Amino acid sequence: MPDRPLVAIVGAGITGLACAHALRDVADVTVVDRIPVPGGVHGWEAAETRELARACRAHMRLGETAIRWDGLALLAIGQDGPQRMEAAALVIATGARPLGRAELGIAGGRPAGIVAATVACHLAENGLLVGRRPLIVGGGDWAMRAAGELRAAGAERATLVCPDGLLRERPVDDGVHVRERDRVVSVAGTPRVRTATLASGETLGCDAVVLAHGVAALRNVDGAVWAGDRAVYAQPLADPATVERARAAGAEAAAAVRSLIDQEERP
Amino acid sequence: MIGCAVAWRLSGTAARVTLIEAAHDLCEGASKGNTGIATSGGDCHPGTLELELVRRSSPGWEALCARLDTPFHRIGTLAVALSEEDEQRLPELLRDAQDTGAAAEVVTGDQARALEPLISEGARAALHFPDDGIIDSIRLTIGYAELAARNGVEVLRGAPVRSLARDGDRIVAVTAGDRRVATRSVVNAAGVEADTISRLAGGEEFRTWPRQGQYWLFDRELGGRFRKVVGGVPTPVTRGIYCVPTTNRSLLLGPTAVDREDRTDRAVDAETLDHVFDAAQRLVPSIGREHAIKTFASNRPASDPTYRIAVDAAVANLVHAAGIRSTGVSSSPAVAEMVRGLLEGLGLPVGDQRPDAVTELEPLPRLLGHPSPEQLFARDPRYGQVICACEQVTTAEIAAAHGMAVPPTSLEGVRKRTRATGGRCQGAFCLSGVSFLHSLHAGRRPQGIAVSEPDATLGVGADDA
Amino acid sequence: MKVTSPIGELPFVVRGVSLHDGHVVVEGELGAWRSRIEVGAEDLPMLGRAFRGPLIAAGLGLAGIALLRRR
Numbered sequence: 172m173p174d175r176p177l178v179a180i181v182g183a184g185i186t187g188l189a190c191a192h193a194l195r196d197v198a199d200v201t202v203v204d205r206i207p208v209p210g211g212v213h214g215w216e217a218a219e220t221r222e223l224a225r226a227c228r229a230h231m232r233l234g235e236t237a238i239r240w241d242g243l244a245l246l247a248i249g250q251d252g253p254q255r256m257e258a259a260a261l262v263i264a265t266g267a268r269p270l271g272r273a274e275l276g277i278a279g280g281r282p283a284g285i286v287a288a289t290v291a292c293h294l295a296e297n298g299l300l301v302g303r304r305p306l307i308v309g310g311g312d313w314a315m316r317a318a319g320e321l322r323a324a325g326a327e328r329a330t331l332v333c334p335d336g337l338l339r340e341r342p343v344d345d346g347v348h349v350r351e352r353d354r355v356v357s358v359a360g361t362p363r364v365r366t367a368t369l370a371s372g373e374t375l376g377c378d379a380v381v382l383a384h385g386v387a388a389l390r391n392v393d394g395a396v397w398a399g400d401r402a403v404y405a406q407p408l409a410d411p412a413t414v415e416r417a418r419a420a421g422a423e424a425a426a427a428v429r430s431l432i433d434q435e436e437r438p
Numbered sequence: 439m440i441g442c443a444v445a446w447r448l449s450g451t452a453a454r455v456t457l458i459e460a461a462h463d464l465c466e467g468a469s470k471g472n473t474g475i476a477t478s479g480g481d482c483h484p485g486t487l488e489l490e491l492v493r494r495s496s497p498g499w500e501a502l503c504a505r506l507d508t509p510f511h512r513i514g515t516l517a518v519a520l521s522e523e524d525e526q527r528l529p530e531l532l533r534d535a536q537d538t539g540a541a542a543e544v545v546t547g548d549q550a551r552a553l554e555p556l557i558s559e560g561a562r563a564a565l566h567f568p569d570d571g572i573i574d575s576i577r578l579t580i581g582y583a584e585l586a587a588r589n590g591v592e593v594l595r596g597a598p599v600r601s602l603a604r605d606g607d608r609i610v611a612v613t614a615g616d617r618r619v620a621t622r623s624v625v626n627a628a629g630v631e632a633d634t635i636s637r638l639a640g641g642e643e644f645r646t647w648p649r650q651g652q653y654w655l656f657d658r659e660l661g662g663r664f665r666k667v668v669g670g671v672p673t674p675v676t677r678g679i680y681c682v683p684t685t686n687r688s689l690l691l692g693p694t695a696v697d698r699e700d701r702t703d704r705a706v707d708a709e710t711l712d713h714v715f716d717a718a719q720r721l722v723p724s725i726g727r728e729h730a731i732k733t734f735a736s737n738r739p740a741s742d743p744t745y746r747i748a749v750d751a752a753v754a755n756l757v758h759a760a761g762i763r764s765t766g767v768s769s770s771p772a773v774a775e776m777v778r779g780l781l782e783g784l785g786l787p788v789g790d791q792r793p794d795a796v797t798e799l800e801p802l803p804r805l806l807g808h809p810s811p812e813q814l815f816a817r818d819p820r821y822g823q824v825i826c827a828c829e830q831v832t833t834a835e836i837a838a839a840h841g842m843a844v845p846p847t848s849l850e851g852v853r854k855r856t857r858a859t860g861g862r863c864q865g866a867f868c869l870s871g872v873s874f875l876h877s878l879h880a881g882r883r884p885q886g887i888a889v890s891e892p893d894a895t896l897g898v899g900a901d902d903a
Numbered sequence: 904m905k906v907t908s909p910i911g912e913l914p915f916v917v918r919g920v921s922l923h924d925g926h927v928v929v930e931g932e933l934g935a936w937r938s939r940i941e942v943g944a945e946d947l948p949m950l951g952r953a954f955r956g957p958l959i960a961a962g963l964g965l966a967g968i969a970l971l972r973r974r
């Protein structure tokens with residue numbers, strides 16, 4: 172059907188795929204993702220990913236990075252060069268990240284060894300340990316995962332400092348210590364972090380501070396970072412990021428896209 | 439900044455130049471931690487060397503920055519009067535500004551809001567300096583050094599000066615790191631350590647100390663909306679807090695100015711940051727903390743007197759370029775020229791340009807905001823591989839940075855040259871990718887690559903080689 | 904075939920293997936990315952050693968992009 176509206180979705184995770192799936196009968200959908208496989212944080216091997224990727228009937232542009240949106244077209248770039256895709260609506264389904272240092276209000280110097288949990292886990296998976304005695308800020312999924320990955324990669328001990336308390340079951344690992352209802356207010360050390368001072372007044376020794384607290388939306392398409400023209404945001408800021416939440420956010424975004432398109436079509 | 443500017447200025451002459459830097463990379467001190475305002479001089483004091491050098495530098499920024507592949511925009515500054523008291527001071531400040539020779543005008547609150555719609559409804563009037571500019575001070579510093587290196591200047595990094603060997607009233611050699619450099623003349627542009635260098639040389643006794651400034655950095659979605667640098671009305675004590683849209687479109691708030699003792703301390707504290715934020719928000723109420731991406735502190739070199747640019751009284755071939763305080767960006771080209779003149783007076787062959795000297799850097803295009811990504815991709819398909827999504831930095835740009843005459847030796851060096859990891863997620867998404875690329879380019883194992891100084895490694899533990 | 908990389912584990916589908924100037928060239932697809940591995944005699948002692956995933960990924964021309972992946 173040539174006159175179906177074109178919709179561009181950035182992010183081929185469960186949210187983006189679920190959105191594409193919900194729009195499959197009313198729009199021609201293109202899904203763009205900078206990773207060369209679908210699935211996002213849930214992975215390309217997940218059953219839901221495989222099923223949605225097959226059933227959504229969207230045109231997939233994987234391994235391409237969406238960089239600009241001007242309200243009429245999306246510009247993405249990848250191995251085949253820049254691609255301009257006209258679209259009646261843009262859906263941003265690019266997931267989330269833990270809060271950064273400024274967002275957490277951690278004062279002090281700028282020593283090495285302050286890293287996001289996303290980075291610490293990736294490096295650990297590749298055999299690179301960011302700290303032997305890491306202090307992990309957070310008590311949710313990212314924090315638990317970082318504790319596990321770093322211990323597995325050789326960390327002697329890990330201390331979780333949980334501003335909102337421990338959101339998951341207490342880790343059974345003896346090498347993981349927990350400080351509930353406390354937060355890191357400043358860090359010190361040169362050139363690598365050596366201590367972190369908590370709101371309770373205590374100062375703990377550490378050789379890395381892993382930021383794993385809170386959830387912020389990742390938005391990197393210029394023109395659709397805050398309130399973009401004809402842009403819909405499908406980024407559930409929830410911990411844990413479950414498949415159910417992702418599906419629900421995708422469906423919700425699809426409904427928003429439909430009402431946007433309906434408005435356009437009305438005279 | 440000043441050391442690199444002098445090296446750049448001398449590099450095209452017949453002199454053989456060695457640039458010595460104590461830190462692991464250039465641009466690690468005040469040069470990377472400043473507002474990036476290139477003032478046209480309206481806020482400087484008449485009759486000072488500082489003003490003279492700022493005024494000499496100001497008209498040339500467009501041409502110089504084009505040659506150094508450095509972003510510069512002459513967007514102007516508004517010094518906004520929020521109180522009646524501020525407003526009453528404007529005529530006097532205007533007269534002072536006019537005495538400097540810089541363009542300046544007093545505008546009404548409505549006119550100010552027309553020039554910059556983001557400023558407060560409470561703005562009563564403002565002093566407008568239309569010729570002020572914003573500059574990427576990191577790219578400028580690295581641009582100076584890069585062009586210098588292409589012209590044959592030897593750049594020693596991670597080479598703190600240990601001693602200066604004298605023969606009578608002249609320095610004959612500098613020992614820096616593990617190198618001994620024989621020399622006919624030494625330029626002291628060591629910033630906050632300028633007093634140490636003078637002391638090591640047996641030169642004049644003077645004191646430099648760190649004046650700490652704390653800053654906020656905000657998302658470029660916010661900075662991109664600004665049209666002007668926005669500040670308060672300067673008092674005799676301080677110029678106050680500015681909101682500065684940077685050439686990267688991010689927004690800087692700051693700086694504070696507190697004299698300190700510890701030269702290495704770059705810590706921020708919550709109370710000071712609150713003060714900076716509140717002052718900025720009074721000027722621009724729509725700023726929200728949720729868009730903050732980074733806070734940092736830097737130390738600019740304070741001294742008494744400022745702008746000590748002269749041959750040392752005791753050491754005949756030591757030229758000081760010290761105490762260049764907060765206007766180092768704004769005056770650097772003219773400071774470099776003045777130092778060149780002093781060296782020429784000492785008999786060095788720095789009078790004429792060599793005919794074969796390189797005078798400009800070939801611009802390295804960046805994907806972010808580029809009008810024709812197709813052209814970039816045709817030039818190098820690696821422009822199709824975006825590594826840092828926030829700043830849209832590609833593998834082509836990271837490769838080019840590593841191909842420079844003064845390449846990055848740390849992740850911080852990669853950030854300074856490409857902006858990778860410097861965006862709104864501060865590397866949460868791309869740091870591992872950037873690390874692996876840097877590790878490949880630098881030929882070092884990921885474990886051992888440096889975040890900043892060599893012993894600040896990304897990984898800990900034994901190298902599993 | 905699976906490849907561990909800075910962006911997690913990725914599927915690698917071999918489309919062809921050939922010999923060029925004494926190098927074994929494996930062409931295929933890393934997810935949606937066209938990829939090529941060139942292995943020379945000098946590489947053999949390296950393989951399986953310290954760099955593991957990152958080196959192989961880089962050899963494939965894969966630019967590292969961090970993505971948190973759950974198992």
